[in-house]
Amino acid sequence: MNLMFSRGPSLQSRLALSLFLSVALILFDHKFNGFGTTRVYLNSLVSPLQYLANLPGEILNTSAGRLVSRERLINENAKLTHDAMLMSERLQQFTFLEKENERLRRLLNSPVHDDTKKLVAELMAVDNNPYSHQILINKGAINNVFEGQPVLDDKGIVGQIVQVSSTNSRVLLLADVTHSIPVRVARSNVRLIVSGAGSLQELFIPHVPHSSDLEVGDLLLSSGLGEVFPEGYPVAKVKSIVRDESRPFAQVTATPIAQLDRLKYLLLLWSEKTLKMRQ
Known part of the structure; x- marks a missing residue:
C-alpha cells in the first residue's frame, strides 16, 4: 500500500538544503548578531547539563585529593610521633647526665683540705x-x-x-x-x-x-x-x-x-x- 506523502526530496537534496541553511544562518549571525539573545537563553538551558557532566570528574578529583592529604597526614603524624619519642629519650638522657654532673660538682667541691x-x-x-x-x-x-x-x-x-x-x-x-x-x-x-x-x-x-x-x-x-x-x-x-x-x-x-x-x-x-x- 502506497502512502500519500511517501514521496519527497531525495536525501542528497535534503543534505544540501541543510548545509545551505546552516551556512546562511552562520553568516547572518556573524554579520548581524541576530542570534545573540537566543544563544544566551540556550547557554542558560545547557549550563546545568554541563555541571552534571563535570560533576563525576570533580567528585573523583576531590576524593583523590582528600585521600592524598589523609595519607600525607598519616605519614607526617607517624614521623612526628617517632621524632617525639627520640626527643623524649634524649631528654631523659640529658636529665640523667645533668643530675650526674651535679653530683660530681658537689663531690669535687666538698670541703677537702688543701694538702x-x-x-x-x-x-x-x-x-x-x-x-x-x-x-x-x-x-x-x-x-x-x-x-x-x-x-x-x-x-x-x-x-x-x-x-x-x-x-x-x-x-x-x-x-x-x-x-x-x-x-x-x-x-x-x-x-x-x-x-x-x-x-x-x-x-x-x-x-x-x-x-x-x-x-x-x-x-x-x-x-x-x-x-x-x-x-x-x-x-x-x-x-x-x-x-x-x-x-x-x-x-x-x-x-x-x-x-x-x-x-x-x-x-x-x-x-x-x-x-x-x-x-
Missing part, C-alpha cells in the same frame, strides 16, 4: 650479705689505693678501704657492726667513738657518761685520732639520747651524714703525710 689529694671513684657493686655493709668501687692498686684509705661522698665520711685489688677495691661502710671511728662534737669538742649498728640509717655511740655535754642534733666530726680519717669531716648527727640512771652509760644513737643507701660517686683521699709514707 689532700683526691680521686673520684664509682660504685660497682653492693655486698648482698645482710650482716655486712660493704661496697665495691672501680679504683684499685693501679690507682695507688691502699688499705685503710678514707672514703667520702659529697656530704661526709662513708667508710674506709679494707681490701685492694688491681682494678677495684672493697669499702667497709660506717654502718657495718665492725666499724668504728673517733669523732668530736663540733659544739663542745667532746671526744667520742661512733660505731656501726648494722643499719644504713643509724649509728650508735657507746660508753657515753650521763654527764657528757651532748645534745640531740649535735654534729659529730672526725677527730683525726688513729690517723685513719683526716680531722674535721662530717660523720653523723646525734639522733637520740636516753639517760637511764640504772645503766652505767647513756644510750646514744646518731644518723650518718653520708647517704649510705644512695651512693654513686665516691671520693678517695690521700693526705700529704700518707703520700710521703707511700713514696
Whole structure:
C-alpha cells in the first residue's frame, strides 16, 4: 500500500538544503548578531547539563585529593610521633647526665683540705650479705689505693678501704657492726667513738657518761685520732639520747651524714703525710 506523502526530496537534496541553511544562518549571525539573545537563553538551558557532566570528574578529583592529604597526614603524624619519642629519650638522657654532673660538682667541691689529694671513684657493686655493709668501687692498686684509705661522698665520711685489688677495691661502710671511728662534737669538742649498728640509717655511740655535754642534733666530726680519717669531716648527727640512771652509760644513737643507701660517686683521699709514707 502506497502512502500519500511517501514521496519527497531525495536525501542528497535534503543534505544540501541543510548545509545551505546552516551556512546562511552562520553568516547572518556573524554579520548581524541576530542570534545573540537566543544563544544566551540556550547557554542558560545547557549550563546545568554541563555541571552534571563535570560533576563525576570533580567528585573523583576531590576524593583523590582528600585521600592524598589523609595519607600525607598519616605519614607526617607517624614521623612526628617517632621524632617525639627520640626527643623524649634524649631528654631523659640529658636529665640523667645533668643530675650526674651535679653530683660530681658537689663531690669535687666538698670541703677537702688543701694538702689532700683526691680521686673520684664509682660504685660497682653492693655486698648482698645482710650482716655486712660493704661496697665495691672501680679504683684499685693501679690507682695507688691502699688499705685503710678514707672514703667520702659529697656530704661526709662513708667508710674506709679494707681490701685492694688491681682494678677495684672493697669499702667497709660506717654502718657495718665492725666499724668504728673517733669523732668530736663540733659544739663542745667532746671526744667520742661512733660505731656501726648494722643499719644504713643509724649509728650508735657507746660508753657515753650521763654527764657528757651532748645534745640531740649535735654534729659529730672526725677527730683525726688513729690517723685513719683526716680531722674535721662530717660523720653523723646525734639522733637520740636516753639517760637511764640504772645503766652505767647513756644510750646514744646518731644518723650518718653520708647517704649510705644512695651512693654513686665516691671520693678517695690521700693526705700529704700518707703520700710521703707511700713514696
